Amino acid sequence: MFDWQNMRHFLAVAKSGTLSGAARELGVDHATVGRRVTALEAELQTLLVERLPRSCRLTAAGVLVVEQARRMESAAFDVTRQVKSQQVTLSGRVTLSASPVLATHFIAPRMFDFRQKYPAIQLSISAQAHQVSLSRGEADIAVRHVRPSEPGSVARRVGKMKFDLYASRTYPDLALPEHWAFIAYEREFCDMPQQRWLLEIAGNRNVACELSDITGHMVAARSGVGVAGLPCFLGDADPMLVKLEHDGVSFLRDLWLVTHRDMKRSAIVRTVMDYFTESFASTMELRP
Structure with missing residues (x-):
């Protein structure tokens, strides 16, 4: 038999193609990843990974092992989800993934209220720009801006995030739309x-200017550098900003609350989902 933790590190290397990429995924240093893979190779008495100067390449044996290991990993996630889904008490840890703007400006401000209502539930908020995998246990619940297509997921549409144009009240060209300069995202x-x-x-x-996140856009707009497209729940609440009239069409993004179908049976997960469903519904700029 082999150590499952060694196999997890090997899977991360197979997925990322580098020791450093695997280390970032697992939250460890690259030396630990290398040591774990070497230990697995010793346990199985075969070479699994060729260490190249800038990458790692699976050997023929490594290709065979990784396919079986992925099935094992999937089964392990299934076991974890099914055990957690049987939880009936409102105590424990729930991981909620959301985009950085919602995690910072919508979810985090509600932590005190949530804690008052459910003191035994520990919420772990993950601010991720990319979509996490619910089937792999990367989160128990996710807030998505597009309808989920991941197999096994169940979703409810909980709101709409409306965007509009905002600028600082002291922006020099406030009354001259033809002179507006815009705050955009980076080209990626x-x-x-x-x-x-x-x-x-x-x-x-x-x-x-170009910035990578909405919070940066809001701060830049406050400085008076230009016009930003911001979610209305942010822009309308900021006394330093003013909403601008323009000839463009309005822009909306749906908000979906998603979990894995196994986790829907968990009382603690349902409680968190119900709380944030009500939170979105009670926020005028985000309600469905």
Whole structure:
């Protein structure tokens, strides 16, 4: 038999193709990953990974092992989910994944209220721009901006996030739309719906600066550098910003609350989902 933790590290190397990538995924240093893979190779008495200068390549034996290991990992996740889904008490840890803007500006401000109502539930909030895997146990619940397609997931639409244009009240060109300069996302985010919407409105007008996240856009807009496209629940609540009239179309993103179908049976997961469903419904700028 082999140590499952060694196998987990080997799977991470197979997935990322590098020791450093596996280390980032697992939250350890690359030396630990290398040591774990070497230990697995010793347990199985075969070479699984070729260490190249800039990457790792699976050997023929490694390819065979990784396919079986993925099935084992999937089964392990199934066991973990099914055990957790039987939980009937409202105590324990629940992981909730959401985009950084919602995690920081919508979920985190509600932690005190949630704690008052459910003191035995520990919420772990993961601010992720990418979609986490619910089937792999990367989160118990996720807030998504698109309808989920992951097999085994169940979802409810809980709101809509409306965007509009905002600028500082002291922005010099506030009354001169033809002179507006815009705050956009970096080019790697060019396919994001809100980026396409903003640039369509901007047209031939200048882009003043590019930042990677909405919080950065809001701070830059406050500074007076230009016009930002912000979620209305943020822009309307900021006394330093003013909503701008423009000729462009409005922009909305759906909000979906998602969990794995196994986890839907868990009382603690249902409680968290019900709480945030009500939170979205009670927020005028986000309600369905």
